[in-house]
Amino acid sequence: xxxxxxxxxxxxxxxxxxxxxxxxxxxxxxxxxxxxxxxxxxxxxxxxxxxxxxxxxxxxxxxxxxxxxxxxxxxxxxxxxxxxxxxxxxxxxxxxxxxxxxxxxxxxxxxxxxxxxxxxxxxxxxxxxxxxxxxxxxxxxxxxxxxxxxxxxxxxxxxxxxxxxxxxxxxxxxxxxxxxxxxxxxxxxxxxxxxxxxxxxxxxxxxxxxxxxxxxxxxxxxxxxxxxxxxxxxxxxxxxxxxxxxxxxxxxxxxxxxxxxxxxxxxxxxxxxxxxxxxxxxxxxxxx
Amino acid sequence: xxxxxxxxxxxxxxxxxxxxxxxxxxxxxxxxxxxxxxxxxxxxxxxxxxxxxxxxxxxxxxxxxxxxxxxxxxxxxxxxxxxxxxxxxxxxxxxxxxxxxxxxxxxxxxxxxxxxxxxxxxxxxxxxxxxxxxxxxxxxxxxxxxxxxxxxxxxxxxxxxxxxxxxxxxxxxxxxxxxxxxxxxxxxxxxxxxxxxxxxxxxxxxxxxxxxxxxxxxxxxxxxxxxxxxxxxxxxxxxxxxxxxxxxxxxxxxxxxxxxxxxxxxxxxxxxxxxxxxxxxxxxxxxxxxxxxxxx
Numbered sequence: 340x341x342x343x344x345x346x347x348x349x350x351x352x353x354x355x356x357x358x359x360x361x362x363x364x365x366x367x368x369x370x371x372x373x374x375x376x377x378x379x380x381x382x383x384x385x386x387x388x389x390x391x392x393x394x395x396x397x398x399x400x401x402x403x404x405x406x407x408x409x410x411x412x413x414x415x416x417x418x419x420x421x422x423x424x425x426x427x428x429x430x431x432x433x434x435x436x437x438x439x440x441x442x443x444x445x446x447x448x449x450x451x452x453x454x455x456x457x458x459x460x461x462x463x464x465x466x467x468x469x470x471x472x473x474x475x476x477x478x479x480x481x482x483x484x485x486x487x488x489x490x491x492x493x494x495x496x497x498x499x500x501x502x503x504x505x506x507x508x509x510x511x512x513x514x515x516x517x518x519x520x521x522x523x524x525x526x527x528x529x530x531x532x533x534x535x536x537x538x539x540x541x542x543x544x545x546x547x548x549x550x551x552x553x554x555x556x557x558x559x560x561x562x563x564x565x566x567x568x569x570x571x572x573x574x575x576x577x578x579x580x581x582x583x584x585x586x587x588x589x590x591x592x593x594x595x596x597x598x599x600x601x602x603x604x605x606x607x608x609x610x611x612x613x614x615x616x617x618x619x620x621x622x623x624x625x626x627x
Numbered sequence: 628x629x630x631x632x633x634x635x636x637x638x639x640x641x642x643x644x645x646x647x648x649x650x651x652x653x654x655x656x657x658x659x660x661x662x663x664x665x666x667x668x669x670x671x672x673x674x675x676x677x678x679x680x681x682x683x684x685x686x687x688x689x690x691x692x693x694x695x696x697x698x699x700x701x702x703x704x705x706x707x708x709x710x711x712x713x714x715x716x717x718x719x720x721x722x723x724x725x726x727x728x729x730x731x732x733x734x735x736x737x738x739x740x741x742x743x744x745x746x747x748x749x750x751x752x753x754x755x756x757x758x759x760x761x762x763x764x765x766x767x768x769x770x771x772x773x774x775x776x777x778x779x780x781x782x783x784x785x786x787x788x789x790x791x792x793x794x795x796x797x798x799x800x801x802x803x804x805x806x807x808x809x810x811x812x813x814x815x816x817x818x819x820x821x822x823x824x825x826x827x828x829x830x831x832x833x834x835x836x837x838x839x840x841x842x843x844x845x846x847x848x849x850x851x852x853x854x855x856x857x858x859x860x861x862x863x864x865x866x867x868x869x870x871x872x873x874x875x876x877x878x879x880x881x882x883x884x885x886x887x888x889x890x891x892x893x894x895x896x897x898x899x900x901x902x903x904x905x906x907x908x909x910x911x912x913x914x915x916x917x918x919x920x921x922x923x
Contacts, residue, residue: 381921388753390919410755418753422922424746428639440631441754477750 341366341415341488341519342387346396349382349543356382358543359396364519366487369510371530372523373615374540375623380523381421382543384492387521388418400488414442417481421492421523423474431461431468431476438480446483453479456505470497482509489513491522495529507533527615537615541622549618557590557613565604572599588613628756632764637771640734644772647730651723651776652783658717659787666710667791667801705878710793710801714784715878718811721851723780724818724872728847730776731819735826736840738765739914740833746922762911765827773819777812784808810886811877817899818875822847824906825871831910834920874898 340363347360357379364370372380385391387398389409397404403411426434431454439445454461457475465473474497481489489510495503510520510533524530530537531551539547563584564570570578574591583606589596593610600608706712717723739761742748752758785805788794793803826843833839850870857867867873874895880886887893 385919385921390749390752392916392918410757413753414755416753420746420749420753422746422749424922425750426747437631437635438750438754441628441751441756443628 340364340399342398342400342521344383344387344396344398347383347386347393347398348395349379349386349391350394355543357386357393360540360543360545362538362545364488364521366519367514367517368536369514369520369522369534371534371537372521372540373525373527373530373537373619374523375525377542378540379543380540381492383540384418384490384521384523387412387490388416389413415487417484417486417489419474419477419481419489419491419494421496423470423477425465425473425477427464427466430464431459431479434465434476435461435480435483439483442484444484449483450479453482457502471499471502474498475502478506478509482513485513485516485518487518489518489520489522491520493524494522495524495526503529527619531615539619539622546622547618549615551615554615554618555612557588558593558596558610559586559613559617560589560596561586561607561609562600562603562605563607565606570603572596629760629764629767632756632760633767633771636764636768640768640772643730643734644775647726648776648779650726652779652786654720654722654726655717655780655783656787656790658720659714659784659791659793662710662713663791663793666708666713704882706800708800710788710796711803711807712878712882714788714793714803715808715811715881717784718780718808718815718877718881719875724851724875727776727815727819728822728851731822732826732840732843732847734768734772735765735823736830736833736843737836738827739830739910740839741830741836743834743920743922744836748919749922752919758915759911762827762831762907762914766907769820769823773816773823776819777815780815781805781808781812807884808881811881814875814877814880814896814899817896817903818871820903821871821874821899821906824903824910826906827910828906828913831914832917871899871902874902 342362342364344360344362347357347362348355349357360379360383362370362383372383374380382391386393387400387405389405389412392406397406399405400412401415403409403415405412426437429437432450435450436445439450450461457479459472459475459479461476461479465476468476474494478494481491494506498506507529510522513520514535522530522534531554534551537549537551537554538545539549560575561584562570565583567583569580570585570587572589574589574596575587576590578585578587580586596610705716739748742751748761751761788803788805793801794805796802825846826839829839829843830836833842851872853863853866854870854872857863857865857870857873876892876895879889879892883889
């Protein structure tokens with residue numbers, strides 16, 4: 340395992356920000372951490388980076404304890420903070436090279452290529468850049484060293500749609516190279532698009548772990564039947580009814596379902612992937 | 628890794644450093660001109676007009692209500708008709724102490740609490756760099772910048788003495804050897820180091836630069852006042868050794884050739900060195916143990 344946490348807990352006074360988090364991420368995996376503000380996402384990430392000392396439990400990156408051997412742990416990590424603050428008295432290039440030198444790596448060619456891909460003018464002072472451009476500069480310094488693990492706290496904040504797609508593409512490419520990515524986000528669509536697994540945090544607890552490939556297999560079906568009998572077919576679950584409108588989830592081969600539906604008196608039909616939204620709502624929706 | 632960080636920190640302070648150096652040097656030059664007026668002209672005129680001796684002037688001016696001036700001048704041993712003695716006053720002048728303390732407090736308060744406040748500490752410590760290296764880098768910056776401040780003061784004294792004609796002056800009381808001021812710079816260095824070390828300790832535990840700055844200024848001012856009041860009012864005298872400014876007495880090192888034979892000089896230097904070292908040590912310990920809060 341590249342990253343492992345064991346009963347990781349953080350208290351701020353009487354407030355428990357993170358509650359016995361168990362997590363494992365392997366190389367070449369993209370893991371999404373979901374949850375509203377205050378759910379413990381950033382606390383978890385900050386413990387992994389050695390910024391916070393856990394109240395209980397432990398975390399390791401590449402076998403290095405994140406608090407006691409934080410230096411070696413951080414050597415494996417490229418980090419993009421959620422609240423981005425850069426050295427405003429530097430240009431983008433100066434910042435990237437300064438942080439690169441701290442990692443004892445200078446990759447001028449790769450820097451130029453990536454800056455071109457992100458459409459950044461790195462010769463401009465950071466103080467003069469928009470928040471989106473600043474985030475691009477910060478992403479540049481995160482992606483350049485090609486560390487085994489990337490930790491990104493809400494990385495697509497303030498990015499335009501084109502850049503967001505570009506970034507998600509870069510993350511997929513990182514996965515191809517064997518890098519692991521741990522990122523937190525509020526945007527379910529992008530998490531679903533790029534992640535292999537997703538963890539949902541609620542009040543500091545990991546309440547749900549979801550394999551995204553499995554999620555893609557599950558369909559949400561909304562159908563209006565002429566009759567009143569409940570739909571019964573292998574793979575159907577979570578059935579709800581509102582008059583003649585039925586809603587259910589289906590996990591199984593789609594042709595089989597369609598074959599079965601063809602034999603029913605269906606008046607209206609809508610089939611869509613279940614998606615993360617449905618699961619997320621279960622824990623963080625109004626009725627959660 | 629350390630040279631990269633130290634270079635960056637030096638780059639950050641270079642403009643401020645240049646300005647403070649100019650300010651310190653300019654004050655020394657100005658003070659040389661003031662010295663020329665007092666030691667060279669005013670005293671002569673007073674003596675000619677009223678037939679007063681130097682001792683009369685000292686007694687009349689600096690005893691009683693003038694005691695505060697004497698305290699600021701650096702004690703009873705200063706001979707106002709001697710240019711070197713008068714020049715040495717600029718090293719203990721409240722303005723000089725204010726500038727040096729402002730530099731030390733301003734820089735050290737921003738060193739850790741300032742970076743946390745701005746949110747850039749997170750960016751820095753996300754790199755493979757130890758927290759102890761951050762504190763040590765600031766120590767190295769102090770060890771580099773404080774001598775520059777000292778040299779700028781000495782440069783100002785040299786230039787001022789040269790411009791007003793003290794160097795090589797045929798009158799013994801007005802003749803100044805600028806090299807004699809060199810040993811006193813050690814005391815200047817250690818005062819700035821001590822104030823910087825104490826502020827660094829506060830900074831290492833703080834989250835907001837302005838809060839640390841305010842606290843350090845209050846502590847500094849309090850120490851300055853206790854030391855000053857202790858010089859003017861005997862009941863407050865026992866409290867003076869609890870202030871760093873009590874240990875800042877560079878004049879004997881500048882005016883006495885055998886200063887190094889006096890144990891109390893070394894004691895004062897030792898205390899300031901210890902305060903600065905303890906301050907940095909505590910900063911190291913505090914910063915390495917603490918949680919790093921998210922920027923607001």
